[in-house]
Amino acid sequence: MDLRYTEAEESFRAELRAWLDEALPKLPPKPDRNDWPGRRAYDTTWQRMLFDAGYAGIHWPVEAGGKGATPTEHLIFLEETERAGAPYVGANFVGLLHAGPTINAAGSEEQRRKYLPGILSGEDVWCQGFSEPGAGSDLASLRCRAVRDGDEYVINGSKIWTSHAEVADYCEMLVRTDQDAPKHKGITWLIVPMDTPGITIRPLETVMGTSEFAEVFFDDVRVPVANRVGDENDGWRVTMVTLSFERGTAFVSEVVASQRLLHELAELAKKVTRKDATAWDDVALRRELGHLTAEFEALWALTKWNVSEAARAGMPGVGGSVFKLRFSETKQKLYELAHRLLDRAALVVEDVAGLPSGDLMDERLSSLSYTIAAGTSQIQRNIVGERILGLPKER
């Protein structure tokens, strides 16, 4: 067990830091939270800056145009960019972390040439059309169908919770191409340009009143058969390939950000008053801050453990669900504590009385989704119980 970074890793870190120092001041001002075109532009500008500096697709293989970094270098990259206050992957998430790697692994040479460069340079933004009104946790029960018509597929149905749908250029989509096959065997993975006729986007309002995701309707939407990745009816396997790119780095930025927030909350606790003392003088509250410090320190250690495991094995371990479960629930606790600290200022989703209730309450609300998105906590517990502990399935 060695927690020391090698010389090569340290020089990678030093170069990155030097570049971040120089690059970050050149970023345009941050757009408004609910200005989605503005956010797209901001996120893709950053992606372009990474691309020009040779950091785009840090974890992608070199053949795909990436940097071919090791899992540990990827960890360092995410840690340093977050510490420096660089933008989060944002609108580039699906392209860089899902669609791109999938096309690289399961797509044709032509598809790789056509789609990968735009993802790396920030030119193209992708969204993910997997979930449906009737298919969430039980994703494989999806019904949005595609019927072959000559050299085209004709898509009818709808997708829901599609993040960034309004500002995306492409959608990675799962569609049903065989109604009669067992549910996992009749699914196909398609690339759908979002400007194809027949697509209607209805933004959905989140609990924050924002519209980061949408419902997307498909009426006789025609895409060439050439947009299929992998074989017809083999889409479930193609999707599972995507998961195999996870190298334990999924939550690096968020753990680093949470640790920073803990320090900020401690500062806040020392400032806000409760009767005749500060919140920090409240033993229960202070110990809760101490407890969360341990939680995030342990999650950071587990990140290094999982990354090292992936680096050795060349593929992810089973630790992803373990990490996601504990991290999402702990991050919710962090915002519950922020809420408690704010007291009645928590009733205001904008700064009030000199308190940072705007960002904190916005994030507090946003944190409600952590245990739902990308596999609910209940589903993660099923995975841990069945795949790691070997307990029998329910039915």
Added chain:
Amino acid sequence: MDFQLSDDQRDLATGVREFCEGRFDRDRMRNLVDHDRKPGMVDKKLWQELAETGFFSLRVAEDEGGVGLGTAEAALVYEEAGRALLPGPLVATHLAASLGGELGAGAASGELIVGVVEGDASPILVEHLDALDVLLILDEDGIRKVAPADVAGTAVKNPVDPFTPLHHVEALPEGELVADAETAARFRREGAVLTAAVQLGIAGKLTELATQYAKEREQFGRIIGSFQAVKHLCADMLVRTEIARAAVYSAAVTLDDPVVGDAAVAVPTAKLMADDAATRNGKDATQVHGGMGFTWEVDVHLYLKRAWVHATQYGDADDNEEALAATL
């Protein structure tokens, strides 16, 4: 960075597990508690075997007759001790071996069984007194040594953990100062990490016991582990164990190589996460066993009770949370 066990570390852990299974299997463990309780609950023969295996001399330098390994390796060894529920003041004697001189040599070789108590505790409860050759008192000035015979205490009739007999002591004798305050602080740090490792072993074993039972027991015509309410308890036990594992190993590595982290954060984190995993897993494992979980016969309560003992040693939850808050 390579935060995974090296081949040598893996071999060490496997070797110690095999040793424990051979010398202190479940039958011998149950025999000690159910039929053949020894004074102070230390089996001297077993103690000698542990000493020969290097339990106490593990971190003593090779040229001083020790094994010359680090805290990371010690954590792996003590994790196995927790799994096997090895009784006695193992961590205390291991720490005493680092003091050098006659005391250190005696502890390392297994000749001396050494206990530790916090001088400012209230009430003062000394563990395993009847088995001790030396008792060390940790306080602000450093470490003081007293002869167990000089400790005037009353044996507690009902210690919660049958493996950890206790004496209630009104006032500890003055004793002889054998190490400075810095050494006492080191004892607390290393004691916390190694005790956390023991708790990690307990947490892992409890996960196994519960999962195994959940795979065997049937109700309503189904294996109970197929019920989500049961499955999710087991899943939570595993998550707690793995979080504790990362925290404990990371703290141990940090003590060996201080530049890789901040011991002031890593150590209380390890103890807090491991205490939490061991005690909460004890509760959940009891629940998964149903009525059987409430019996003396099933081992779960022995692990839970031991976890309660360790949770008070070298810093409890309150101490650790306060220590961590102080780093913010």
